[in-house]
Structures are given as structure tokens and as C-alpha cells.
Amino acid sequence: MRTLVARLDNDGDVLLAGPAVRAAAHAGEVVLLCGHSGAQAAELLPGVQRVVRWDCPWIAYPPPDVRTPDIEGIVALLKGIRADVALVLTSYHQSPLPLALLLKLAGVPKVVARSTDYPGSLLDVRLRADPDIPEAERALQVARAAGFELPPGDDGRPAITDPPEPDEIGPYVVVHPGASVAARAWSPDRCAQAVTALAEAGHRVLVTGGPNETELTRHVAGAHGVDLGGRTTFAELAGL
Incomplete structure (x- = not known):
């Protein structure tokens, strides 16, 4: 097949x-x-x-x-x-x-x-x-x-081959504020509010983005998130 x-x-x-x-x-x-x-x-x-x-x-x-x-x-x-x-x-x-x-x-x-x-x-x-x-x-x-099913033990979540191991950062939530079409994205201020709310709820928040989004991720991360904008390879970003 x-x-x-x-x-x-x-x-x-x-x-x-x-x-x-x-x-x-x-x-x-x-x-x-x-x-x-x-x-x-x-x-x-x-x-x-x-x-x-x-x-x-x-x-x-x-x-x-x-x-x-x-x-x-x-x-x-x-x-x-x-x-x-x-x-x-x-x-x-x-x-x-x-x-x-x-x-x-x-x-x-x-x-x-x-x-x-x-x-x-x-x-x-x-x-x-x-x-x-x-x-x-x-x-x-x-x-x-089409007649296909996941193999036994597959939880159906998105995954990649050989995902990078996080550097002992423990549990985390990823906020990715960018989008290929701007109309589909939340405003930077709204994303920043989400990061603050997640952090205040006790979550470790990682803010991700590409090399051309560093100003955006810096603003969104603020004082409550970890700014990873432009600091990951694509494979590392996908793994997160």
C-alpha cells in the first residue's frame, strides 16, 4: 500500500x-x-x-x-x-x-x-x-x-522524529504569537496578557518565534515569559 x-x-x-x-x-x-x-x-x-x-x-x-x-x-x-x-x-x-x-x-x-x-x-x-x-x-x-488507524500506543498528538530534549526546564506552556497571515494572529498585547495570566497561574511560559520576530517575542514575553524568539532551530521549535 x-x-x-x-x-x-x-x-x-x-x-x-x-x-x-x-x-x-x-x-x-x-x-x-x-x-x-x-x-x-x-x-x-x-x-x-x-x-x-x-x-x-x-x-x-x-x-x-x-x-x-x-x-x-x-x-x-x-x-x-x-x-x-x-x-x-x-x-x-x-x-x-x-x-x-x-x-x-x-x-x-x-x-x-x-x-x-x-x-x-x-x-x-x-x-x-x-x-x-x-x-x-x-x-x-x-x-x-480512508481506512487508516494509528498504531497501538500512538496517542495521536503531533510529533517529530528525534525531538530535541528540553534543557531541564520542566513542564512548560508554549506561546507562539506569530502567524504567516497577520489577520489570524492575536494582537501582541493580547498575547502578552495571556503570558502574564499563564505565569500567574503557575506555568512556566516559553515564547517562541523566528529570527524576524524577536521584537514581537520580547514584547510578548515581558517579565513573565522566557523569550526564545530567534534562539531555536526549526527542529527545536517543532520539538517544543
């Missing part, structure tokens, strides 16, 4: 696809299709045998132009994977149907995804979209609809 798992977003989205990937990997080989903005995370996921990178015109930003040779090329690439089933993982506001069409043109016999829109013959198993389901559970439900 060879399963193609597609998650064409950023690293954070790909990390949350991990439980679905592990469920599919429990039944056989997994090939992960992602954009270049998700490739770091893809390489860290347990159960992935191969990572295929493709920046698609309807999700990548800035979007590449739609060109006939490029579309023919990805269809040929997908055909060469020879997947038995494809899981198209999306956020609630995205449609799986453009990729489902390419997968069908590539001859994939079974395509499974969530879709608000009528899929016609593009999906073999369709789940209704639900914006209230957390991303990791949303993806895992797609895998289960």
Missing part, C-alpha cells in the same frame, strides 16, 4: 498533519506532497518515506503562474508515484478539488478529502467541512475515512 498525503501549506500546517501521516504509515509507504514552505516540517515527520515538493498556484504565496507545461509536469510526477490512495489535507477555508482533479488525471484510484463544494467524481470519499475541528484532528479524520 502506497499513500500520497498532500498538505500544500506552511511548516506549521505540515506538522499538524503528522498524526494522519502516522496512521497511513501504519498500513504502508507514505509519500508526502508539500510546498517548499512546508518542506522543513515534512522532513521531520515520522512515517514519511519520501517528500515531494511542489508550489501549487492556489495555495502558495506568492502564487506561481498557471502554465500548461507545469501542470502537465505535476500530473506526470503524481502518476510516477503510483499511489494507491491519496489524502488531500486542507484547512476549512480551502478546497481540495483542484488537486483532486490532478490526482485523478494521474490515475490515483482513491482520493479522500474534506470538501464543502460538490466534488462530483473527483473524490471517492468525501467528508463535510467543519471549521470547528482542530487541524490535527481534522487531518486524522480524513486518514480514518
